[in-house]
Amino acid sequence: MTEINRLKNRINNDNGLRQQYLKNLDELMTDGEITPEMASVAAKKLGYNIPAEDFRKETEDSELSINDLESVAGGLLSGGEVAPDGKSVGCLYGYYLTWTDYWIWNAEGLCPKGGVHELDSRYKRKTCRKCTLFLDERGCLDCYDKNGNEV
Numbered sequence: 001m002t003e004i005n006r007l008k009n010r011i012n013n014d015n016g017l018r019q020q021y022l023k024n025l026d027e028l029m030t031d032g033e034i035t036p037e038m039a040s041v042a043a044k045k046l047g048y049n050i051p052a053e054d055f056r057k058e059t060e061d062s063e064l065s066i067n068d069l070e071s072v073a074g075g076l077l078s079g080g081e082v083a084p085d086g087k088s089v090g091c092l093y094g095y096y097l098t099w100t101d102y103w104i105w106n107a108e109g110l111c112p113k114g115g116v117h118e119l120d121s122r123y124k125r126k127t128c129r130k131c132t133l134f135l136d137e138r139g140c141l142d143c144y145d146k147n148g149n150e151v
Contacts, residue, residue, distance in 0.1 A: 002054070003048055003049060003050050003054070004048075004050050004055070004058055006048070007021075007043055007046070007048045007050065011097075017046065018097070019138065020045075020046060021042055021043070021046060022097060022138040023138075024041070024042035024045045024046070025038060025039065028042060033095075034095060035052070036052040036053070036054075036055035036056040037052040039052070039055040040054075040055060081099075081146065083095075083096055083099075083102045083106065083146075084106075085107060085108075087102075089101070089146070097138065098142050099142065099145050099146045100133070100142055100143045100144050101138055102146070103131070103133060103144050103148070104133050104134075104135055104137070104138070105138075111128055111130050111131050111148075112133075112144040112148030112149075112150075113128075113130040113148065114130070114148070115130075117130070117131070117133075117135060118130055119135075131144070
């Protein structure tokens with residue numbers, strides 16, 4: 001098993017590691033973009049020695065054609081999916097690790113329950129009153145799929 005596959009397996013099965021990896025990426029991110037080099041550094045902080053080229057190849061291998069994209073279903077961490085804003089979902093260095101991550105961080109503020117997020121003033125944290133997602137953290141767990149359905 002390759003080092004990148006070991007990291008993917010651990011991230012899929014260890015929520016704490018997933019959160020730390022995403023935190024590492026957030027600290028490195030510039031202008032909303034994450035590069036393979038940033039993903040390599042984030043992985044190295046977790047003890048994984050994965051060259052940037054491996055992350056680049058991972059994304060190239062997972063790209064789908066337009067016809068493939070039309071037949072993609074689901075919202076689990078599977079790789080190769082593209083959010084409406086063109087950023088990848090389910091990729092170790094893609095912007096959105098899960099579809100829930102997309103619903104939290106999309107630039108338009110779209111809510112999976114329709115319309116845009118509406119802040120609930122009862123909470124100190126930035127929380128949407130419709131979908132109850134915390135809008136100030138990554139969506140490390142799948143709660144919603146790409147269609148806004150709860151999973």
